[in-house]
Amino acid sequence: MMRIDIITCVPSLLTSFFSHSILDRAYRKGYAEVVVHDLRDYSTHKHKQVDDYAFGGGAGMVLKIEPIAAVIRKLQSERSYDEIIYMTPDGARFDQPTANRLSLLKNIILLCGHYKGVDQRVRDLFITREISIGDYVLSGGEIPAAVVADSVIRLIPGVLNDETSALSDSFQDNLLAPPVYTRPAEFEGHKVPEILLSGHEAHIEAWRMEQSLLHTQKRRPDLLKDHNN
Incomplete structure (x- = not known):
């Protein structure tokens, strides 16, 4: 402990x-x-x-x-x-x-x-x-x-219900976290990206990495210098 x-x-x-x-x-x-x-x-x-x-x-x-x-x-x-x-x-x-x-x-x-x-x-x-x-x-x-x-x-293994959750937080790789969605899949005409509903894990992870990079470039471009190094 x-x-x-x-x-x-x-x-x-x-x-x-x-x-x-x-x-x-x-x-x-x-x-x-x-x-x-x-x-x-x-x-x-x-x-x-x-x-x-x-x-x-x-x-x-x-x-x-x-x-x-x-x-x-x-x-x-x-x-x-x-x-x-x-x-x-x-x-x-x-x-x-x-x-x-x-x-x-x-x-x-x-x-x-x-x-x-x-x-x-x-x-x-x-x-x-x-x-x-x-x-x-x-x-x-x-x-x-x-x-x-x-x-x-919260980083201690076992504290979070999903032990991988902390590893995917913002700043772990000098990147901000990608957008996240939950039910419903559509709200007043606004839909969840189709890729997240596809069930294709490799494609979903690639999308999340792309979104993390775009999100970081927009909000915290200073972090990308350290990420690239």
Whole structure:
């Protein structure tokens, strides 16, 4: 079973997300487990404070190193972790190949940034990888952590009902997915392409590849450079 531990000072943002759909199914099948840790539980401050003002001044608060170090060291005393990942806007851009690589690991910690981020010493002493889900700033790292966990867990063999489904997703081959259709075969004069009704698997796959290329050329031509390489 893969285990993902998420460290956050706002656990309520995450608990409901992981109790539904594919992620809940992954846990019930014994493929993956997500454990959310409330950073405030590791604070020694009488009011459970986990942040403080930045040295040198400036707006915004900074997450303190002591509670973060405490929860990471507790987790490390219980098991070995393959990656300790900090979710931050200045991290490496998250993409499908990264999700593929992470899906092969066993134990991962995701640290959610908040406020102005974490004390730099956390990054220097504990973090093995830093990830961003895009060039924009959110109020915290909880949503990015959920994005990473979801994209990684769904790749674990057995999690999806159709194990080939994840392999045909957009970006797996640096191509966008082709159009998909379901019943009815005709709606208000708009028909499903005949090739998809033919039952000829080789022709259908060739059509889907052609459509993927056309779709990618139209919407994300930048991906074709990497695909051709």
